[in-house]
Amino acid sequence: MECVVQGIIETQHVEALEILLQGLCGVHRERLRVHEICLKSGPNLGAVASEVRLICNLEQTEPTWTVRHIGGAMRGAGAEQISVLVRTMVESKASKNVLRLFYALGYKLDHELLRVGFAFHFQRGTQITVTVASVNKMLQLHATDEAVPVTPGIQLVEVTAPATSENYTEVVAAVSSFCEYLAPLLHLSKPGISTGVVPTAAAAAASLMSDGGGEELSS
Amino acid sequence: MPLKWVLHWQPNAGTTVNSQIINEVTQCVESFNGVKEGRWKATITFYKPMIREQALAGDFPRDFLGIALPEQPNKYYLIIRLQRIVLEADSSIQMIMEKLQSYKSRVSLNFEGFQYQLGDFQLRVGKVLPTHSENLRGIVMEVEYLPISSMEKARQVMEDFMDIWQQALSKRSLPGHFMHMEPNFAEYGLADQYTSQHTAVQYATVMAQLIATVQAVQARN
Numbered sequence: 001m002e003c004v005v006q007g008i009i010e011t012q013h014v015e016a017l018e019i020l021l022q023g024l025c026g027v028h029r030e031r032l033r034v035h036e037i038c039l040k041s042g043p044n045l046g047a048v049a050s051e052v053r054l055i056c057n058l059e060q061t062e063p064t065w066t067v068r069h070i071g072g073a074m075r076g077a078g079a080e081q082i083s084v085l086v087r088t089m090v091e092s093k094a095s096k097n098v099l100r101l102f103y104a105l106g107y108k109l110d111h112e113l114l115r116v117g118f119a120f121h122f123q124r125g126t127q128i129t130v131t132v133a134s135v136n137k138m139l140q141l142h143a144t145d146e147a148v149p150v151t152p153g154i155q156l157v158e159v160t161a162p163a164t165s166e167n168y169t170e171v172v173a174a175v176s177s178f179c180e181y182l183a184p185l186l187h188l189s190k191p192g193i194s195t196g197v198v199p200t201a202a203a204a205a206a207s208l209m210s211d212g213g214g215e216e217l218s219s
Numbered sequence: 220m221p222l223k224w225v226l227h228w229q230p231n232a233g234t235t236v237n238s239q240i241i242n243e244v245t246q247c248v249e250s251f252n253g254v255k256e257g258r259w260k261a262t263i264t265f266y267k268p269m270i271r272e273q274a275l276a277g278d279f280p281r282d283f284l285g286i287a288l289p290e291q292p293n294k295y296y297l298i299i300r301l302q303r304i305v306l307e308a309d310s311s312i313q314m315i316m317e318k319l320q321s322y323k324s325r326v327s328l329n330f331e332g333f334q335y336q337l338g339d340f341q342l343r344v345g346k347v348l349p350t351h352s353e354n355l356r357g358i359v360m361e362v363e364y365l366p367i368s369s370m371e372k373a374r375q376v377m378e379d380f381m382d383i384w385q386q387a388l389s390k391r392s393l394p395g396h397f398m399h400m401e402p403n404f405a406e407y408g409l410a411d412q413y414t415s416q417h418t419a420v421q422y423a424t425v426m427a428q429l430i431a432t433v434q435a436v437q438a439r440n
Binding site: 069090 | 295
């Protein structure tokens with residue numbers, strides 16, 4: 001299982017977000033460049049239609065592959081009251097021929113994306129990952145070098161944390177409380193519920209940038 | 220990692236495998252002063268496509284296997300033999316396959332037995348049994364040569380060892396012999412340096428042989 005929230009931010013404020021995250025997490029950012037291939041089962045295959053994501057990490061010298069299955073979101077009155085989405089998620093690392101295997105099994109390419117940005121992995125009540133990335137589409141099949149942004153000037157921010165059915169309430173609380181720190185710059189909500197950019201972003205970003213500058217001068 | 224050969228017991232025409240053969244093979248290993256080291260177990264699962272329209276069954280692989288090997292307890296291997304694909308993944312891939320509900324496991328076979336150390340060689344002799352059954356379906360043997368990981372460099376020493384082994388075993392006049400069918404690893408994109416993917420491919424090959432043997436017996440009857 002995982003807990004997840006998403007939000008968007010204008011590219012011009014990403015640097016301020018990075019400064020804020022750096023201060024909050026106390027770790028260095030990692031560069032992010034992942035090719036995500038979404039496959040769907042062919043029309044005749046499976047008891048139900050299914051979807052699987054193959055994620056290729058292009059930041060490594062030798063690209064590494066992960067198979068990711070995202071299951072249904074937790075439902076019920078309790079799930080609706082919380083501001084974080086809790087869903088099943090299973091991942092498995094795989095060798096580089098994983099796309100060939102899934103094609104052979106009868107899966108078809110649905111769409112592919114290239115995410116470029118950075119990520120922070122840190123411990124704050126729970127293990128949290130924040131990714132900030134521009135989402136790009138490929139004009140030609142698998143042509144990651146010629147990708148163009150899906151939404152120019154806007155980047156996607158995602159906060160995720162692994163959870164289990166035993167501890168998810170604590171993880172949700174940790175994620176929610178972390179998100180409050182980012183509130184001046186962006187609003188985070190369950191995926192699929194877009195809340196747009198926040199009006200205070202420009203002022204908050206300006207303040208963060210000047211604070212950052214001040215620190216540098218005094219050091 | 221050290222290379223190994225996976226062999227299967229090929230019964231003589233008109234005979235079948237039985238546990239007496241396992242006992243004789245085990246005694247033979249012990250007569251080589253093999254040091255018994257403990258149990259081992261590998262599992263092969265056959266996956267079957269879940270198809271909505273049976274007429275289109277031919278569009279999907281019918282030889283899709285999943286293999287769990289004791290040498291890599293956190294990994295799982297998926298193989299489509301006819302298309303020469305071997306995939307190495309984490310064990311959690313089994314859970315993903317389950318959640319996708321596009322292929323379901325049809326039957327599983329365990330390969331289990333004892334492991335022996337003979338100098339630089341490690342031998343594993345095992346029964347092939349369907350899970351939850353004692354119905355012996357075959358016998359396998361793994362011969363691992365610890366100092367070398369290049370298949371080609373080790374070929375001579377492996378062949379020499381097998382000669383000695385077959386000679387010793389032939390004295391017991393058993394109704395069959397161990398057979399080594401080396402798959403064409405290059406077709407699977409595997410190089411000369413041995414990996415667990417090589418082991419998985421060998422098991423898939425052994426499995427195909429066992430099925431062919433059973434089918435041949437059934438055809439005769």
